[in-house]
Amino acid sequence: MISRRQFSRALAVAGVTAPLLTPTATAKPSWGEIKQVRAGLLNIGYAELGPADGPVTILLHGWPYDIHSYQDVAPALAARGRRVLIPYLRGYGPTRFLHARTVRNGQQAALGSDVIAFMDALKIREATVAGFDWGARTACITAALWPERVRALVSVSGYLIVNLEQNQEPLSPQAELGWWYQYYFATERGVKGYTQNTYEFNKLIWKLASPQWNFDDATYARSATAWQNPDHVAIVVHNYRWRLQLAEGEHRYDGLERRLAEKPVISVPTITIASDFDGPNKSGAAYRKQFSGRYEHRVLDGIGHNVPQEAPEAFARAVLDVG
Numbered sequence: 001m002i003s004r005r006q007f008s009r010a011l012a013v014a015g016v017t018a019p020l021l022t023p024t025a026t027a028k029p030s031w032g033e034i035k036q037v038r039a040g041l042l043n044i045g046y047a048e049l050g051p052a053d054g055p056v057t058i059l060l061h062g063w064p065y066d067i068h069s070y071q072d073v074a075p076a077l078a079a080r081g082r083r084v085l086i087p088y089l090r091g092y093g094p095t096r097f098l099h100a101r102t103v104r105n106g107q108q109a110a111l112g113s114d115v116i117a118f119m120d121a122l123k124i125r126e127a128t129v130a131g132f133d134w135g136a137r138t139a140c141i142t143a144a145l146w147p148e149r150v151r152a153l154v155s156v157s158g159y160l161i162v163n164l165e166q167n168q169e170p171l172s173p174q175a176e177l178g179w180w181y182q183y184y185f186a187t188e189r190g191v192k193g194y195t196q197n198t199y200e201f202n203k204l205i206w207k208l209a210s211p212q213w214n215f216d217d218a219t220y221a222r223s224a225t226a227w228q229n230p231d232h233v234a235i236v237v238h239n240y241r242w243r244l245q246l247a248e249g250e251h252r253y254d255g256l257e258r259r260l261a262e263k264p265v266i267s268v269p270t271i272t273i274a275s276d277f278d279g280p281n282k283s284g285a286a287y288r289k290q291f292s293g294r295y296e297h298r299v300l301d302g303i304g305h306n307v308p309q310e311a312p313e314a315f316a317r318a319v320l321d322v323g
Contacts, residue, residue, distance in 0.1 A: 040117030062133020210304025
């Protein structure tokens with residue numbers, strides 16, 4: 001749970017004077033029963049809060065997390081008139097593929113396409129999209145490829161769209177160390193290890209990615225149920241193998257991937273958020289040129305990777321401020 005000192009610092013950075021919420025790591029989420037909708041290749045499970053006629057905000061989680069990363073953010077947004085939708089990504093929670101023969105594909109264009117299919121299924125013309133980790137990448141992809149569907153964007157760690165060729169370039173040894181799990185998943189031993197030890201593995205990732213976040217067992221266990229999805233391991237492994245060009249994508253996404261490989265500039269209003277997790281990219285300078293519309297970059301010191309759960313006030317404020 002974020003400390004009072006870290007929380008106050010996050011508020012100051014975001015320019016907040018009146019708190020939107022009090023973060024509580026053990027509070028039971030207030031979104032009630034999880035809904036389901038058939039969308040594209042999936043039957044997507046999602047939470048919904050707020051007025052049905054309010055401006056839509058879609059909150060996207062990452063790996064190894066789930067929709068409970070937004071258990072404090074979502075009610076704060078709903079209380080201010082937002083219709084808040086929090087879908088489980090493919091391979092998480094109650095989201096299921098409609099057909100057994102569909103490729104369990106974790107490539108970036110597939111995840112981005114899922115968001116548009118989700119919006120189409122719910123007859124949503126336009127939404128603010130916000131996320132972290134896989135969710136931030138997916139939000140960026142949605143804004144880059146379908147700007148007419150995105151009112152505004154909030155992205156933790158900035159511009160995360162993958163260019164496969166550039167991704168082959170090595171990083172510094174210290175930076176490569178941080179990606180140890182990516183190389184682990186490239187092996188069959190890694191697949192067996194993640195399958196057998198998902199609970200312990202992901203808890204380690206939480207601790208490494210957010211070293212100052214003292215989450216309790218109840219908080220972790222609440223999210224861990226999402227990884228019991230029968231497609232979870234396949235989606236995670238394919239995602240990371242695809243990034244290293246060790247696994248093929250699907251031809252249905254070739255056109256989208258060609259566009260993403262060109263590093264498209266995002267034109268919608270955007271706030272990017274950086275935390276301690278971002279290391280040398282914390283300033284945002286490395287990706288500033290990728291945003292051409294109204295733009296702001298916010299830095300949260302003392303916060304790890306799971307920004308919406310570690311600093312829910314600052315994340316919620318960014319969503320409200322961006323539009």
